[in-house]
Amino acid sequence: MGAMARAFRLPDLGEGLTEAEIVKVLVREGDLVGEDAPLLEVETDKAQVEIPSPMGGRVERIHVQAGQTVKVGDVLVTFADSEGTREAGGATPQLNNAFARGGPPSLTRTAEPARVTSSRAGIGPVPATPATRRLARELSVDLRAVRGTGPGGRVTDDDVRAAASPTSRPTPGAPPTDEGERAAAKPLAAVGIEPPPLPRFEQWGPVERQPLSHLRRTIAERMTLAATLIPHVTHFDRADITDLDAIITRSVEPARQREITLTLTSFLLKAAALALGEHPRFNASLDPAAGELILKRYCHLGVAVATDRGLIVPVIRDVDRKPVLEVARELTALAQRVREGKASLDDLRGGTFTITNIGTLGGTGAIPIINYPEVAILGVARARREAVVRGDAIVPRLLLPMTLTFDHRVADGADGARFAGAIVRRLESPEQLLLEW
């Protein structure tokens, strides 16, 4: 049997994630690594994760370096044959070496030896004129990821502009398979809107240009996608949480003794999960291409967490099936992992509905943008003691303002009002529902 080089490509990272930034390469060329040994540390849209080796063997070539952004399907590492032997080191390793040299690593894109299908020149400078390359730098477009439509695969100004428009961003990164292209092209192309050119601000005073961080760019792209694609509608409501607040206040100390930080958010999560059970339409995703609503038979809830790097939404699984104390415990641990940048990919994906609590920062209410491809998001502001008329008396009660923002393609105003009411009802009568919790 001849020596076979095997390429390891960036695996599918889960919904919506098309690229990752290499933080650290943990092996060196020539190293022998075992299966599941850590190979690389990457930062995705949401988390910093270690990528384990899918196979054992000798690392023949490392195709990436720290700081580089790689797409799903890009070759990360090539392994020599599993035995690490060289006895039949004929054609394949040589083919490999063909990609090894010539130019600085950042300008070198390597093709997988086993299956070279792209007609575009795989190595050497990007086929684009200097003016096009300047345009790409201005628009922060990675020319290597753009498919050139000009003669000989030349990348034109139009190609660069198309790649720069936010809705088409995922497309260039998609692996060049039929499936990948179909999946990425479907609903996004329909909403593509070219932003008009910016004025030259320098004419009014000095400016400074700051490149967007990876996370910031991701947030910008996803928010633009959601805000452009989804017809948002928002329902306003208020929950009287006087009784609930009393329960929380009484339970904080016993909970702390079990090393659990008990907050309103845990109860919000639980109430929302139970309401979602009654209104499954809000625990779903719309498939516009198929014309179907995908109802999820699980209830994984995202919680928006502000970090110094930007907004991150970790996910707590099966909230409907867990006691509220367990939800609180998981939330505490999860928020900490996220703030320390240690969240795993699984911590961050698979959500079905999102809650954002801006109460700690003040304000009287906010209308959040739906976390695509979910259907709805609950926004909660700061609870305030207000004068409430009960019978003929005015009593002070603690009121929690909340907004339910949902996809009008999936649900109508009446549905939203009923779903919000189901949440409010649970928050307002904690004793009755204690068993449910």
Added chain:
Amino acid sequence: MVMGDLVREVDVAVIGGGPGGYSAAFRCAELGLETVVIDDGKRLGGACLYEGCIPSKALLHVAAVLGDAERVRECGVDFGEPRVSLDALRKWKSERVIGRLARGLAGVARSKNVEVVGGRAVFEESRGLRVEGDEPQKIRFRHAVIATGSAPSRPSGLALASERVMDSTAALEVPEVPERLLVIGGGYIGLELGQVYAALGSRVTLVEMTEGLLPGVDRDLVQPLARRCERLFAEVRLGTTVTALRETPAGVEVTLGASPATFDRVLVAVGRRARTDGLGLDTTRARPDGRGVLAVDERGCTADPHLWAVGDVTGEPMLAHRAMRQGKVVAEAIAGRPAAYDNAAVPAVVFTDPEVAWCGLTEAEAQRTGRDVKIAKFQWAASGRAATLGRADGLTKVIVDPQSGRVLGVGIVGLGAGELIGEGTLAVEAALTAEDLAVTIHTHPTLSESLMEAAETLLR
């Protein structure tokens, strides 16, 4: 002189007035940055203008005319034996050529408000330097551009302190036309200057350590030049290393292979070394490597965010036109523009007779890396223009990507190759295909047709 307290503040301090330095300084000034150039000679132009590209090309022009005068005998014209007046030649070179260009650069600097400070710059920290020499002062800067260039390197075995042993700088002064000249080094400097002295009347012996002239360049491009050198020079010795020089009353004695030989003068042209010694870089975060070279990112920034570097100090290829492009990139990057030195092709030209020029991917590089390419060649023997010039000793080749047809590299040897390579460089830089070259109308009869002809063979 107590200048220590007087600290001048500028946006950009450029160290070195060569092509990289003045290009950076001029562009900085255009972008509204207050810029000074610190140059030990208090002048702009650098090694290129004073001891490199320009004087060597002036002398090579004279050598080419002498060569043409000899060749034209075949056409029935005889000028007789040329008489060369060295004084007049030196005066023309320094006044009419160098002097004129130097005045031009000084004028541009004045018009752009770029001041040139005379002296040696020594960094004291990442934001400040002192100037030693004629105009001592301290300068604080937001950014500094290191453009100190390179100097001829002299291996210790060849470091004989004698005016008979010259580096390229000394040889360009043409102190005399020695009867017997030894040129050590078969790279572009040794070949160019060897041809100058041979044309002026010296018996030139050229030794090269490797097995061929112009190491690294495609052999088929070197061959016509090698043939010419064999006729022009007394001897070309390949695979020969000179380890020691000894001065005797008769000249400089050199052991070549087994036997000693004596020469009136020796030109050592074994390469150039980046000039970063004595710059005080240890007070900054920028660190040159063992060869004195500073590593830079694609904008030209060193490991120190306030220090930038352009030109020969950033390593090979040590070419003025590369430095000029780098200088402009650095200036724009400092001004906050999204600039990057991302050029695909840096043309290289050996201004010998015949000239050798190439850009982008070479055949040798493609072979070395195992890259699959298609190569089209056009021999000038089939060129009408080459025939009318009596110069069929030429070859044009185009290296393309077999799948896309994209031009990856161009190589030319022959009369005027240095001018012809411009079209090839544009083709590589703009990602043109062989078809683009083939269908573009080229003037007939010119040597530029050779590019079209070569490209056409790929379309058949």
